[in-house]
Amino acid sequence: MTQSAPDFTALLRSAEHSAAHLEMRDSYMDDPVFAAWRQGSSVQLPEEYRVWSELVKETVGRGVGMRRARVVSEPVTDYIRWEHAITEQHNIAAGEQVRWLPRRLSSDLALPGNDLWLIDDRRVLFHWFTGDGDWAGHEFNEDPAVVKMVVSAFEAVWDRGIPHQQYTV
Structure with missing residues (x-):
């Protein structure tokens, strides 16, 4: 069943066992850190990145x-090259596990049409983006059939994915 989307921080804080994020786009909205990186400037992560890292540390610290x-x-793309460059210091240092799956290795997988967060294999928050990668909204879903499809898709991607430390761009 589709419901209004809860506050993301509250949703993540409600996770008891697991939180999984599936990203399937090759670029997202403009980010000033990405723009600086493209111009060769050193990457200094802004406050919102530190807030995210603290939320991840808190979540992982609870055993999630x-x-x-x-x-x-x-x-x-350059955007993915940038994400790869900051993953160690931003995502992994905070406690996330990250894998990369080349799209050519996913052709026989049934994947959802949107990026998403899967919480405790029971709740899904789909993210919508425009063709240019700008934020377009989200949808919260707890329908067992939808959740089952998302769990299956995420696990298939995870099983084939290459751990961050082994994936080169």
């Missing part, structure tokens, strides 16, 4: 496993 899987086209 956090996994992030990224399905990417190859050769990768």
Whole structure:
């Protein structure tokens, strides 16, 4: 059943066992840190990145496993190259596990049409983006059939995904 989306921080704080994030786009909205990186400037992560890291540390500290899987086209876009460059200091240092799946290895997988967060294998928060990668909204869903499909898709991507430390861009 589709419901109004809860506050994301509250949703993540409600996780008891697991939080999984599936990303399937090759670029997202403009980010000033990304823009600086593209111009060769050193990457200084702004406050909102530190807030995210603290939320991840808090969540993992409660015993919640956090996994992030990224399905990417190859050769990768500059945006993905940047995400890869900051993953160690931003995601992994906070406690997330991250894997990368080249899109060519996902052709036989049934994948949802949108990025998402899966909480405790019971709740899904889908994220919508415009074609240019700008935020377009989200949808919360607890329908058992939808959740089952999402769990299956995420686990298939995770099983095939390459751990961050082994994936090169």
